[in-house]
Structure formats: structure tokens, C-alpha cells
Amino acid sequence: MGSSGKFFVGGNWKANGTKESVSKLVSGLNSAQFPSEVDVIVAPTFIHLPYVVENIDSRYQVSAQNCWVGRAGAYTGEIAPEQLTDMSVPWVILGHSERRSLLEEGNDFVGAKAANALTHGLKVIACIGETLEQRETGHMYDVLEGQLKGVADNVVNWTDVVVAYEPVWAIGTGKVATPDQAQEVHAFIRKWLAEKVSQEVSAATRIIYGGSVNDQNAAELASKGDVDGFLVGGASLKADAFATICNARAKVPA
Numbered sequence: 001m002g003s004s005g006k007f008f009v010g011g012n013w014k015a016n017g018t019k020e021s022v023s024k025l026v027s028g029l030n031s032a033q034f035p036s037e038v039d040v041i042v043a044p045t046f047i048h049l050p051y052v053v054e055n056i057d058s059r060y061q062v063s064a065q066n067c068w069v070g071r072a073g074a075y076t077g078e079i080a081p082e083q084l085t086d087m088s089v090p091w092v093i094l095g096h097s098e099r100r101s102l103l104e105e106g107n108d109f110v111g112a113k114a115a116n117a118l119t120h121g122l123k124v125i126a127c128i129g130e131t132l133e134q135r136e137t138g139h140m141y142d143v144l145e146g147q148l149k150g151v152a153d154n155v156v157n158w159t160d161v162v163v164a165y166e167p168v169w170a171i172g173t174g175k176v177a178t179p180d181q182a183q184e185v186h187a188f189i190r191k192w193l194a195e196k197v198s199q200e201v202s203a204a205t206r207i208i209y210g211g212s213v214n215d216q217n218a219a220e221l222a223s224k225g226d227v228d229g230f231l232v233g234g235a236s237l238k239a240d241a242f243a244t245i246c247n248a249r250a251k252v253p254a
């Protein structure tokens, strides 16, 4: 059973884009068609956020890809949540596996960042996911539980939290999880939320899938009951492909 919320598609642009390519992408997205029953979020780099906030049409919501764990202040190179809300950026992606592995962000740190972001009025896309080695050695569910616990130990109100399941082995590799693999883990996450947080949070929280989602595979993944949307990397840099993914729930796979 999926969440009671709207289907959700996020585009994580990662460290991609130039003034020229971002302008072309925004204009392509402004011409794209998708149903109003889908929440569509785009997450440019910090440096491109003001341009995107100013120029993308109001059907889209804008997200940062990270924020600081505390208030604004003497934290060189960081951006605090209240600075994002001041710039009309309502969302932030936290705990992406690239930050967990490259910057050694741990479960509790990600949870603390999520709590801080929520306190300052941001909505949070909280990412979790296992590596191939963790999956193949039977540690997948322990890893996912630890990551979920990091969020649950810190976050009190889940209303503005979306959980993104992104198996590390599927990110940017072209090796998408099968619809059944995604459904199995999403169902596990929903059950965990019901048991460890509350039935209400489990029923209302959107659990989205990320990892090599594209315009060819999105509809079949979206047909799974517990897949409430996607977090898209590479394919979100192409307006046409991204628009197709935004329409995935409406399509019946062949």
C-alpha cells in the first residue's frame, strides 16, 4: 500500500550545470507537461539556486542538495537552512550516499541535519540505501535500519519528510533495481516506520526510489504499490526524459 500523499518526482542535478545548460534545462522544464497530482522538485547546485528559483515556473518546487547541521554563523563554506528559506528554497536533500561515502556523513549526523532543517521550515528528502557488498553479505536490512534510526532518533514531526531509497549499486550505474526489489525494500521501510515511529507516519510518508531511473523504466517501477515516486539523477538533466518520468504513475506499463 502506497502513501496517501501525492506522487513525488525529484530531480537531483548534483554538481552538474553551467549558466547556459541550466538556462536551457529550465526552459525545457517550463514547457514540459505533467499532471498537477504530481509534486515535482528540482535540486540544482547552490550556485544555480537563485536563477532556478527566479526562472522556473510555479509547478516546480526547488530543493538544495545539502545544508548545515546548525544555525547560520561562522561555518565557512556551509549554507544554513534559514538562508535557504530566505531564498525561497523549500526543500533540501539530506544523507545522499555520495555525501555519506565521500564526506563520511554518518547516520546520526544526517538525522541531526534533518531535524535542524525541519526546525527551520525546510522539507526534507532523507536518503538511505545499501551498497552492493552490504546487500550481498546479508547486511542490507541492518544498514537500512541504522539509517532510518538516525532520522527517527532526531526527527519528531515527519509531516515534511520524504524517504528516498537509493541503493548505492544502482546510482549512476545503469543497473536499476527491479520493480520487485524496489517494492520489497519500500515495504520494509513502511513496516519499519509503522513499528518504530507510528502507523500514521507509515501511512503518510512518501517513500521514493532512486538509482538509474529513466524514461524507459519509470512506469514499471511506478506500478509498484509502495513506490511513491522517484529521486532522479542523470535523467533529470534532460527535460524530455524527466517529463516522461513525471508522468510515470499515469502510464500503465506494457
Ligand SMILES: O=C[C@H](O)COP(=O)(O)O
Residues within 6 Å of the ligand: 012, 096, 166, 170, 171, 172, 173, 174, 210, 211, 212, 213, 231, 232, 233, 234, 235
Ligand atoms: O539522487 C539521485 C540518485 O543518486 C540517482 O542518480 P541516477 O539517476 O543518476 O542513478
